[in-house]
Amino acid sequence: MFEYAPAPESRDVVDIKPSYGLFIDGEFTDGAGTPFKTVNPATEEVLAEVATASQADVDRAVRAARKAFGAWSALPGSERAKYLFRIARIVQERSRELAVLETLDNGKPIREARDVDLPLVAAHFFYYAGWADKLGYAGYGPDPRPLGVAGQVIPWNFPLLMLAWKIAPALACGNTVVLKPAETTPLTALLFAEICRQAELPPGVVNIVTGAGETGAAVVNHPDVNKVAFTGSTEVGRIIARSVAGSAKKVTLELGGKAANIIFEDAAIDQAVEGIVNGIFFNQGHVCCAGSRLLVQESIAGDLMEALKRRLSMLRLGDPMDKNTDIGAINSAEQLARVRELSDIGEAEGAERWSPACALPERGFWFPPTIFSGVAQSHRIARDEVFGPVLAVLTFRTPAEAVEKANNTAYGLSAGVWTEKGSRILWMADRLRAGVVWANTFNKFDPASPFGGYKESGYGREGGRHGLEAYLDV
Known part of the structure; x- marks a missing residue:
C-alpha cells in the first residue's frame, strides 16, 4: 500500500467573513432572528456567524421576489439566458474558491467538491441557460408561462449543487426565487449571492434567507409563494405536503432513499x-x-x-x-x-x-x-x-x-x-x-437527465426537460 504525503489545499483562496447577513433585493441585510454559528465539521472550528431570518424577513424577501417577477418574466428567454450563462462562467472562474468553502463548511473531501460538485453546478446553469429561449419546444405547450415566486429549501449534503438544481430551472423559466440553505452549510449559498451581484442579476430575482427549520417553514407557508421545491428528509417532506395541501402551490419533493x-x-x-x-x-x-x-x-x-x-x-x-x-x-x-x-x-x-x-x-x-x-x-x-x-x-x-x-x-x-x-x-x-x-455504474449525474423518486422518496423530477415542468404553468 502506498504511503501518501499530505497534499493540503490552501484555505487562502477563500475569504470567510466573520459574519453574514441575509441577501434580499440585491443587498446584504441584517436578520431579525438570533444569529447562529456555522462550524467546520472536521475540526469543530467556528467559521462564521450567520443571520437568522424571521417571518418578517422572509416576507421582505418574498415581496422583493414578487416585485422583480414582472420585469424578469417579461424578458425574452434569450436575455434571461445571458444571465444564466454569465453565472455559469463565474462559477467556473471561482470554482476553486467555492470548492474550498464547500469542504470547510460541509466536511466532504476537497477532491469531491472540486471534481464532482463544482463542474456539475456550472453544467446545470449552462444547461438551463440553453433552455431559456426554447421553452415553447419543451413539450408543455407553445407558450408556457412562469409560475411566479419559487420558495426553495435545500439540504446540507450537496449545498451548492442542490442550489443549482433549484435556481437554474426556476430562472430559465422566468420565475424569481427565495432560497433557504441548510443551517449547517449556508456559506456557499451566501457566496453565490455575491456571484449574482457580480453577474449583475436584477435585484430581487434571487433572494437567500438563512436560518433553521422555522425559516424554511416561513418560506414554504408564505401565501405569496407559488412554487415550493424541497430536498431533504421524508419526515419534513410530509410536513410540507400537509402544509400546502389545498393551496394552489405547485410542489416538488425530493426525499430520502434506501437504494x-x-x-x-x-x-x-x-x-x-x-x-x-x-x-x-x-x-x-x-x-x-x-x-x-x-x-x-x-x-x-x-x-x-x-x-x-x-x-x-x-x-x-x-x-x-x-x-x-x-x-x-x-x-x-x-x-x-x-x-x-x-x-x-x-x-x-x-x-x-x-x-x-x-x-x-x-x-x-x-x-x-x-x-x-x-x-x-x-x-x-x-x-x-x-x-x-x-x-x-x-x-x-x-x-x-x-x-x-x-x-x-x-x-x-x-x-x-x-x-x-x-x-x-x-x-x-x-x-x-x-x-x-x-x-454497471452508480451515482452518475447529468443535467440533461431527470432525477426523482417514487413512494416516500417524493414526487416530481429535477434535471432535464422534465425539470422545467415544475416551474411552468402548464
Missing part, C-alpha cells in the same frame, strides 16, 4: 466493487440516492465481500482539505449521533459489523466506513435511511428474488444493476420501483 445496488454473478467483480464504494461511501454516505443496501447473488457473495473489504482497507479517512482523502467528516454532531445509533441497533439486532482499521481524528465528527453482513430485511439498517457511510449486505438467488427484495422498501429513489447481460438490465429496470436505475 439497492444489485450485483449478479456474471458482473465484473472489481468494477462492481468500485461502484459499491462510490455508491455508499461517496460524500460519507450523505447521499439520498446512496446504494446503502447491497444485494449480492449468493454464488459470489464470499468473493465479493473479500474484494470489498480489501478495497475499503485502502480508503483514506481524514482531513477533508487533503487532496488524498477519500472519506471526510460527518456533517454535524446530530448526524453523527444518528449514524452511531442506527449502527448500534444493527449490531444489537444480530447483523455482523465490520470496519477497516483506521484512526479517527480526535476533533471533529467522524465515522469509519462500515459494512453489515448477515442482514435480514426486517433489520432497521436495511429499512431506515442511515445517511452515513454504512452498508447493509443481503443476498439473493434469482433475478425475481432480487427485484422483490429491492422493492421491499418504503423508498424508491434509485437502484443499481451490475451484470454483463443487457437483456437482464432492461428486465430489472422495468420491474424496479426506482426513479433512476444505473447499469
Whole structure:
C-alpha cells in the first residue's frame, strides 16, 4: 500500500467573513432572528456567524421576489439566458474558491467538491441557460408561462449543487426565487449571492434567507409563494405536503432513499466493487440516492465481500482539505449521533459489523466506513435511511428474488444493476420501483437527465426537460 504525503489545499483562496447577513433585493441585510454559528465539521472550528431570518424577513424577501417577477418574466428567454450563462462562467472562474468553502463548511473531501460538485453546478446553469429561449419546444405547450415566486429549501449534503438544481430551472423559466440553505452549510449559498451581484442579476430575482427549520417553514407557508421545491428528509417532506395541501402551490419533493445496488454473478467483480464504494461511501454516505443496501447473488457473495473489504482497507479517512482523502467528516454532531445509533441497533439486532482499521481524528465528527453482513430485511439498517457511510449486505438467488427484495422498501429513489447481460438490465429496470436505475455504474449525474423518486422518496423530477415542468404553468 502506498504511503501518501499530505497534499493540503490552501484555505487562502477563500475569504470567510466573520459574519453574514441575509441577501434580499440585491443587498446584504441584517436578520431579525438570533444569529447562529456555522462550524467546520472536521475540526469543530467556528467559521462564521450567520443571520437568522424571521417571518418578517422572509416576507421582505418574498415581496422583493414578487416585485422583480414582472420585469424578469417579461424578458425574452434569450436575455434571461445571458444571465444564466454569465453565472455559469463565474462559477467556473471561482470554482476553486467555492470548492474550498464547500469542504470547510460541509466536511466532504476537497477532491469531491472540486471534481464532482463544482463542474456539475456550472453544467446545470449552462444547461438551463440553453433552455431559456426554447421553452415553447419543451413539450408543455407553445407558450408556457412562469409560475411566479419559487420558495426553495435545500439540504446540507450537496449545498451548492442542490442550489443549482433549484435556481437554474426556476430562472430559465422566468420565475424569481427565495432560497433557504441548510443551517449547517449556508456559506456557499451566501457566496453565490455575491456571484449574482457580480453577474449583475436584477435585484430581487434571487433572494437567500438563512436560518433553521422555522425559516424554511416561513418560506414554504408564505401565501405569496407559488412554487415550493424541497430536498431533504421524508419526515419534513410530509410536513410540507400537509402544509400546502389545498393551496394552489405547485410542489416538488425530493426525499430520502434506501437504494439497492444489485450485483449478479456474471458482473465484473472489481468494477462492481468500485461502484459499491462510490455508491455508499461517496460524500460519507450523505447521499439520498446512496446504494446503502447491497444485494449480492449468493454464488459470489464470499468473493465479493473479500474484494470489498480489501478495497475499503485502502480508503483514506481524514482531513477533508487533503487532496488524498477519500472519506471526510460527518456533517454535524446530530448526524453523527444518528449514524452511531442506527449502527448500534444493527449490531444489537444480530447483523455482523465490520470496519477497516483506521484512526479517527480526535476533533471533529467522524465515522469509519462500515459494512453489515448477515442482514435480514426486517433489520432497521436495511429499512431506515442511515445517511452515513454504512452498508447493509443481503443476498439473493434469482433475478425475481432480487427485484422483490429491492422493492421491499418504503423508498424508491434509485437502484443499481451490475451484470454483463443487457437483456437482464432492461428486465430489472422495468420491474424496479426506482426513479433512476444505473447499469454497471452508480451515482452518475447529468443535467440533461431527470432525477426523482417514487413512494416516500417524493414526487416530481429535477434535471432535464422534465425539470422545467415544475416551474411552468402548464
